[in-house]
Structures are given as C-alpha cells and as structure tokens.
Amino acid sequence: MSGRYWEDIELGAKQVLGQYTFTEDEIVGFARAYDPQPFHLDPQAAGRSFYGGIIASGWHTVAVWMKLAVASHLGATRDGPRSGVSPGFEDLRWLKPVRPGMTITYSTEVIEKVALKSRPQYGLVKSRNEARGEDGTLVMSFIGKGFVERKTRGA
Amino acid sequence: MSAPRYFEDFHVGQKFAFGAYEVTKEEIVAFAREFDPQPHHLDEDAAKDSLLGGLATSGWHVCAIAMRLATDHIFNHAEARGGAGVEDCRWLKPVRPGDVLRLEVEVLDTRPHPRRPLGFVTMRWDVFNQREQVARIVNTPIFATRGGA
Numbered sequence: 001m002s003g004r005y006w007e008d009i010e011l012g013a014k015q016v017l018g019q020y021t022f023t024e025d026e027i028v029g030f031a032r033a034y035d036p037q038p039f040h041l042d043p044q045a046a047g048r049s050f051y052g053g054i055i056a057s058g059w060h061t062v063a064v065w066m067k068l069a070v071a072s073h074l075g076a077t078r079d080g081p082r083s084g085v086s087p088g089f090e091d092l093r094w095l096k097p098v099r100p101g102m103t104i105t106y107s108t109e110v111i112e113k114v115a116l117k118s119r120p121q122y123g124l125v126k127s128r129n130e131a132r133g134e135d136g137t138l139v140m141s142f143i144g145k146g147f148v149e150r151k152t153r154g155a
Numbered sequence: 156m157s158a159p160r161y162f163e164d165f166h167v168g169q170k171f172a173f174g175a176y177e178v179t180k181e182e183i184v185a186f187a188r189e190f191d192p193q194p195h196h197l198d199e200d201a202a203k204d205s206l207l208g209g210l211a212t213s214g215w216h217v218c219a220i221a222m223r224l225a226t227d228h229i230f231n232h233a234e235a236r237g238g239a240g241v242e243d244c245r246w247l248k249p250v251r252p253g254d255v256l257r258l259e260v261e262v263l264d265t266r267p268h269p270r271r272p273l274g275f276v277t278m279r280w281d282v283f284n285q286r287e288q289v290a291r292i293v294n295t296p297i298f299a300t301r302g303g304a
Contacts, residue, residue, distance in 0.1 A: 033223070034219035034222050034226075037226055037231060050236060051237075058238050063215045063219070067189070082204075086214055087245060088214070091241075093240040
C-alpha cells in the first residue's frame with residue numbers, strides 16, 4: 001500500500017507487516033518509561049506473580065504494530081500522498097501475554113473505507129490488525145483508523 | 156483520599172485526577188524513531204505540511220504517557236493484574252513539544268470475573284494538556300479481589 005491514495009486502497013486487502021522478537025531488555029526498557037508495573041519490569045517479582053515471569057506491556061505490543069506498519073510503508077512518507085494521521089482506534093484486545101523471546105507476526109486487513117464530509121481531501125481507512133505467536137495464537141487485535149489523502153476531492 | 160487497592164475499592168462514578176507530564180521534543184522524536192518514524196512526528200518542516208499542522212507526538216506515545224500516569228497514581232498502589240483491552244481511543248488534538256499532560260479518570264463499570272478472584276474495572280481516561288482535552292481512552296484494567304490469590 002506504499003504511497004497509495006485513498007481511492008487506490010483495496011477493500012479486503014491483507015498484508016503481513018512483519019515479525020518482531022521481543023527481548024527482555026526491550027520489554028523492561030519500555031516498562032521503565034511507560035508502564036512500570038512489577039510484572040513488566042522485574043524478572044524476580046514477575047516470577048512470583050500470577051504471570052509466572054516477565055511480560056511485555058500491552059502498549060509496547062501495539063506500538064510495535066505501528067513500527068512494522070511504518071516500515072511496510074503504510075504510514076506517511078516525504079514524497080507520497082498525505083497519510084499516517086489517525087483519529088484513534090477501537091476494540092484493542094490484549095488476549096495473551098507476550099514474553100521475552102517470543103516472535104510475533106503482525107498483519108493488517110482493510111475492512112472499511114469512509115468518505116469524509118468534514119475533510120473532503122481525505123478519506124478514512126479502517127483496518128483489522130492482528131498479532132500472533134509462533135503457533136498462530138492470537139495475542140492482540142484492534143481496529144485501526146487512518147486518514148489518507150484523496151486524488152480528487154470528495155463531494 | 157486513600158488510593159484504591161482491590162477490585163472492591165472501585166465504584167461506578169468514582170473520579171481521580173492527577174499528573175503533570177511534560178512532553179519534550181527530545182522524547183517525541185525518540186519515541187517516533189523507535190515506534191512511529193513518520194515525518195510529521197520527526198521533523199518540524201515536514202509536520203507543517205501534514206494534517207497535524209506542526210510537529211506533534213505519536214498517538215501511541217500519548218497512550219503510553221497516560222499509562223505511565225495511571226501506573227504511578229493508581230495501578231502501582233493496587234493489586235493490578237494487567238489490562239483486558241481498550242474499547243475506544245480518540246486522539247482529539249495534537250500533543251506538541253512543551254505540552255504538560257494530566258489525566259482525569261472516571262470509573263464507568265465494575266464486573267467480577269465469573270470464576271477467578273479478579274474483577275474488571277472499566278475506566279475512562281480523559282487526557283488534557285494545559286489548554287484543552289487531547290485524548291479519550293476507555294479501557295478495562297483487571298484488579299485482584301480482596302483476599303484473592
């Protein structure tokens with residue numbers, strides 16, 4: 001979907017964004033800055049906790065989705081159509097813990113395109129996004145939304 | 156007001172307000188480099204020409220900062236057991252270098268786990284800078300029940 005205008009984005013298009021292996025150092029680094037709860041931060045405390053070991057912050061798991069989406073050229077680039085700004089997201093589910101050493105595969109699917117009266121030079125694209133473990137287990141999902149520039153202004 | 160500790164300490168309509176998190180340009184750019192390296196989060200000139208009308212941080216960074224505030228003021232005083240998810244998140248206004256963020260929290264619903272000694276608390280987090288509301292996040296963290304495992 002690199003550098004695509006809203007009109008050219010295909011409803012139903014699916015794309016694997018990539019894989020990411022979470023290390024303990026990165027999990028702890030993110031948690032120290034933004035989510036310093038013992039089960040994200042401290043291997044000893046996490047080992048005694050209900051999770052039985054350290055797990056990634058859910059906000060870290062979803063931030064890596066964004067990282068891979070941008071790397072897959074789904075976001076804004078300097079030369080392409082204006083995109084990559086979002087009004088928010090819906091229905092984010094943290095379904096299973098993500099632990100150090102796990103490799104997560106991220107994907108996206110275009111599920112809806114909405115013309116915008118308020119912003120006639122943009123359209124909205126809704127996507128269903130998933131993160132799965134090595135065995136295919138769904139660990140996270142959410143519905144994303146993004147503004148994408150149109151070739152021709154909407155009515 | 157003493158901080159709530161267990162699931163039973165949360166009540167529908169309960170409110171909390173706290174935080175003064177200064178968002179620096181350095182942190183905006185560092186977060187963007189790692190997780191959201193789009194020109195409008197990295198570069199003033201590119202950002203001027205975007206929908207954001209100037210450099211603004213990633214919405215995911217705003218969520219992460221809200222999480223930090225909620226962790227410091229609620230979760231780390233309670234028997235918090237992680238989050239079930241986020242029903243809805245709206246990024247209402249750009250968050251720019253120098254903004255100072257605070258959180259207003261309201262408890263919308265409380266629901267015991269059907270089998271385990273846990274409960275789900277649905278909260279609305281309204282995120283403000285010094286001028287206006289910048290985000291609204293409705294999410295459902297999980298807390299241990301009193302006397303739970």
